[in-house]
Amino acid sequence: MSTNDPQQQSMIREAMKAIAERRPGRTKLVYDKTKRTIVAVAQGAQIPKALDITAEDADMFAVVSLSTAWLRENISRLSGGKLSISLSSWDKGDAFTQRGLGALSSDYIAEGSVSLGKTSAFSGDQSVSVAIDQVADVRGVERFTFLAPNGERYLVKAWQKRANEEEVLEVHLVDVLPAIEERRKGLLESSALADSTVLCIGLGTGGAYIAIELAKCGVGNFILVDPDRLSAGNVIRHPGGLSQVGRKKVNVVQDLLIEKNPDVKVSIHPIATTVESAEEMTPLFRAADIVVCGTDNRPSKLIVNKLSVDAKIVALYGGAFRRAYGGQVLRVRPRHSPCYQCFVSAMPEEANDVEIASDEAAAGISYSDRPVPVEPGLSLDVLPIANMLAKLALLELIRAKPSSLNVLQRDFEAPWYFWLNRPEAGTKYSSWPALSESIDEMTIHRWYGVDLPRDENCSMCGDFISAVAAEHGIDLQSLANVQIPSKPLPF
Numbered sequence: 001m002s003t004n005d006p007q008q009q010s011m012i013r014e015a016m017k018a019i020a021e022r023r024p025g026r027t028k029l030v031y032d033k034t035k036r037t038i039v040a041v042a043q044g045a046q047i048p049k050a051l052d053i054t055a056e057d058a059d060m061f062a063v064v065s066l067s068t069a070w071l072r073e074n075i076s077r078l079s080g081g082k083l084s085i086s087l088s089s090w091d092k093g094d095a096f097t098q099r100g101l102g103a104l105s106s107d108y109i110a111e112g113s114v115s116l117g118k119t120s121a122f123s124g125d126q127s128v129s130v131a132i133d134q135v136a137d138v139r140g141v142e143r144f145t146f147l148a149p150n151g152e153r154y155l156v157k158a159w160q161k162r163a164n165e166e167e168v169l170e171v172h173l174v175d176v177l178p179a180i181e182e183r184r185k186g187l188l189e190s191s192a193l194a195d196s197t198v199l200c201i202g203l204g205t206g207g208a209y210i211a212i213e214l215a216k217c218g219v220g221n222f223i224l225v226d227p228d229r230l231s232a233g234n235v236i237r238h239p240g241g242l243s244q245v246g247r248k249k250v251n252v253v254q255d256l257l258i259e260k261n262p263d264v265k266v267s268i269h270p271i272a273t274t275v276e277s278a279e280e281m282t283p284l285f286r287a288a289d290i291v292v293c294g295t296d297n298r299p300s301k302l303i304v305n306k307l308s309v310d311a312k313i314v315a316l317y318g319g320a321f322r323r324a325y326g327g328q329v330l331r332v333r334p335r336h337s338p339c340y341q342c343f344v345s346a347m348p349e350e351a352n353d354v355e356i357a358s359d360e361a362a363a364g365i366s367y368s369d370r371p372v373p374v375e376p377g378l379s380l381d382v383l384p385i386a387n388m389l390a391k392l393a394l395l396e397l398i399r400a401k402p403s404s405l406n407v408l409q410r411d412f413e414a415p416w417y418f419w420l421n422r423p424e425a426g427t428k429y430s431s432w433p434a435l436s437e438s439i440d441e442m443t444i445h446r447w448y449g450v451d452l453p454r455d456e457n458c459s460m461c462g463d464f465i466s467a468v469a470a471e472h473g474i475d476l477q478s479l480a481n482v483q484i485p486s487k488p489l490p491f
């Protein structure tokens with residue numbers, strides 16, 4: 001587009017200004033296919049073999065993203081003067097995002113102001129100026145306008161100050177909630193899950209991923225439980241990044257959820273799931289519709305099992321096998337399907353095969369002096385399991401609600417699911433046929449649902465007392481007046 005012709009230069013400047021201000025100018029830019037270059041021509045001129053260049057093609061200005069909800073709420077306060085706003089400044093001034101649109105902000109915060117009028121109104125150190133002006137004719141500029149509570153429509157313009165020069169900013173008005181709900185329509189009634197509450201225990205890679213996916217589906221309430229802080233070693237797999245290292249995972253994940261849905265309600269509990277904390281955690285189970293257990297040790301899973309069976313809420317347990325060569329998912333519908341205790345009794349080998357992703361997990365299963373190596377698998381291999389958990393949680397939450405997704409309920413009836421990422425050497429799966437060769441044999445990269453029997457005499461979900469009484473010939477009727485203490489935790 002470089003040219004030495006002063007008349008072309010001034011026409012190009014005029015056309016660019018018109019593009020930036022979204023108005024018809026005296027000149028416009030076209031791509032002349034014969035000359036193979038961009039030239040400015042008089043508006044209305046028809047040039048054969050030339051393509052009009054629109055504002056979308058140009059992308060030559062930095063962008064400011066402003067919250068429509070904020071503008072609507074604050075416009076009545078503007079009559080007296082200007083209001084300050086602060087904006088995240090990204091990529092050396094290429095993008096400004098009004099703070100409060102999400103939970104996170106940039107390192108450098110730009111100060112700005114909003115005032116009524118058609119022109120910029122910089123003062124002090126402000127680097128962004130936003131002007132809003134009532135407009136009657138919105139043709140061609142509708143997307144730069146918003147409807148105020150008084151029924152009037154306003155046009156929004158913005159500028160940034162760089163090296164004492166004012167540059168036009170392209171305005172993006174962000175109406176977060178309608179925009180999010182519009183995208184969700186089709187598969188889910190947009191507000192179907194707004195009242196649902198998910199209790200997430202354990203916010204490692206899988207737990208954090210599941211919470212974020214469920215927030216994207218529209219789940220409105222989360223209870224997050226994890227005592228750990230994000231470490232640099234976690235970041236390679238965890239949705240949290242290096243800039244979050246050192247923060248408690250409950251806080252990191254809370255911010256990531258708000259980044260996906262500003263309306264989400266999150267309660268955070270940086271506590272470990274132990275016998276001592278079981279009483280403190282009981283109300284969390286009563287408040288939830290479903291529990292997703294992503295902890296990496298058996299004692300905590302058994303506590304979650306007891307508390308969810310007692311609270312009669314569905315619990316999902318996920319786990320990767322060592323070095324994530326595969327994984328499994330267990331769904332417990334209390335007293336209708338096997339609980340975690342039933343699973344441990346029925347499939348001890350599968351319950352034992354766990355990924356060792358942290359020092360705590362290694363210590364938890366190291367019963368001898370021989371150290372257990374920390375051998376985490378790839379995030380890529382953990383995510384299929386997390387994805388299955390998120391899908392099962394979603395299906396459980398919509399079971400009693402109208403949704404076309406309920407067609408899947410018959411496909412996910414089994415209580416236990418099993419997935420293999422690779423035919424790991426040294427396991428009973430090492431001789432599985434290649435994925436490409438198998439038609440009807442079991443292979444990697446397929447989910448298998450397995451129907452497990454529930455242990456009627458399970459100490460956790462079954463009629464354990466009756467079973468013991470029958471075994472020892474005790475007549476329970478004769479004990480009717482004896483207070484039987486509540487069941488102790490099984491260890």
Ligand SMILES: [Zn+2]
Pocket residue numbers: 338339340341342343455458459460461462
């Ligand atoms: Zn059981």
